[in-house]
Amino acid sequence: xxxxxxxxxxxxxxxxxxxxxxxxxxxxxxxxxxxxxxxxxxxxxxxxxxxxxxxxxxxxxxxxxxxxxxxxxxxxxxxxxxxxxxxxxxxxxxxxxxxxxxxxxxxxxxxxxxxxxxxxxxxxxxxxxxxxxxxxxxxxxxxxxxxxxxxxxxxxxxxxxxxxxx
Numbered sequence: 267x268x269x270x271x272x273x274x275x276x277x278x279x280x281x282x283x284x285x286x287x288x289x290x291x292x293x294x295x296x297x298x299x300x301x302x303x304x305x306x307x308x309x310x311x312x313x314x315x316x317x318x319x320x321x322x323x324x325x326x327x328x329x330x331x332x333x334x335x336x337x338x339x340x341x342x343x344x345x346x347x348x349x350x351x352x353x354x355x356x357x358x359x360x361x362x363x364x365x366x367x368x369x370x371x372x373x374x375x376x377x378x379x380x381x382x383x384x385x386x387x388x389x390x391x392x393x394x395x396x397x398x399x400x401x402x403x404x405x406x407x408x409x410x411x412x413x414x415x416x417x418x419x420x421x422x423x424x425x426x427x428x429x430x431x432x
Contacts, residue, residue, distance in 0.1 A: 275307060276346050283309055291355075293318075293411070300352060305341070308348040319348045320431065321423050322413035325387050333383045336371070338401065338408040345431065353401025353410045365397045370407040388419025 268286065270278070278286070280297060287299035290306060295314035299307050310316045323343040326334070342349040356365060367376045384391040393399055393414040401410040415423055 272342055272344075272349075275301075275349075276344055278309075280309060280311065283307075301349070304352055306350055306352045308350070310346050316345045317420075317423065317427065318413035319343060319345060320413075320427050321389075321415055321419075322348060322411075324423065324426060324430075325389070325412060329383065329387065332379060333386075335373075336376075336379065336383070336409050337412060338403065338410045350410065351403055353403045353408060355410070356397045356400040356402070356407065359402055360397075363397060365395055365400060367395070370400065388416045388422060390414045390416055 283289075283297065283299050287301060287307070290298045290300055292298060292311075295311055295318050296308045297311060299309065301307050308315075308319060308322075310319055323340050326337055326340045329337070338350050338353055340348060340350055356362075356370070367380060373379065380394050381391065383389070384394055389412060394409060394412065396411075399409055399411040400407050402408075
């Protein structure tokens, strides 16, 4: 497999990603590909994906340690792509359509922490409780998708995007 620099990855089209990398899945605004056995890249399909990548990166880099321990780390970000460690999706491990956070995380405060996290960063709580938003890395579950905002959050993050990215 050809090796790509971060700059080269950022320049690839969706068609190029489809041709050169294993497709893992997609949401409304992003497609996820395996770069290698350790890393994934989330590729924005358009403006909504650029927004979601920005939100995820902003949240990861600005949240308190008490929340960061639940988040899959972001290793690289630009508007088009976001790179994270590869996680085994919750649905592949437990094959359940519901998630009980107290069963997959050891923290006694996990439910309250995730609720507070969603409020503080104006994220959709239902999205944070979705089984597809969690994945396992080295026997621990982490949020692997935490970029979906509420309507109020959309407005805030659009303004922040204008400040940070223009």
